[in-house]
Amino acid sequence: MNTIFQKEKIGLGKRKRAIARVFLVPGNGKVIINKFSGEKYLQYNTNYLNAILEPLEKLNLKDQFDIIAIVKGGGLTGQTDAIKLGVSRLLCKMESSNRLVLKPFGFLTRDSRIKERKKYGLRKARKASQYSKR
Incomplete structure (x- = not known):
């Protein structure tokens, strides 16, 4: 990997079975997930994309960083939440305020x-076979 991806600059996020490793690179607000553009990977779902960018929007940093994420496991919702947690943790690691x-x-x-x-x-976890009286 490049020198940009150092151990201190990784935000790790988890949700259900999804695990995301997130990197913030100076840029103009692009999202790259598993080497695909964020829109394409998230199937052009604006809710997922907005959820990932939400921590940056709250800090007014949306146009200053590109998000690069490597995600494994789970579905799109779990992966989206994992990336959001990873971005938030990385922002806190960069600046404690x-x-x-x-x-x-x-x-x-x-x-x-x-x-x-x-x-x-x-x-299943709670589903039992149907009770038969006779």
């Missing part, structure tokens, strides 16, 4: 909800 702005919006909170494990004797 950003934490006071981002914390009230909940951008630094890791959503801990994950899939519940399957239990033996059941079909």
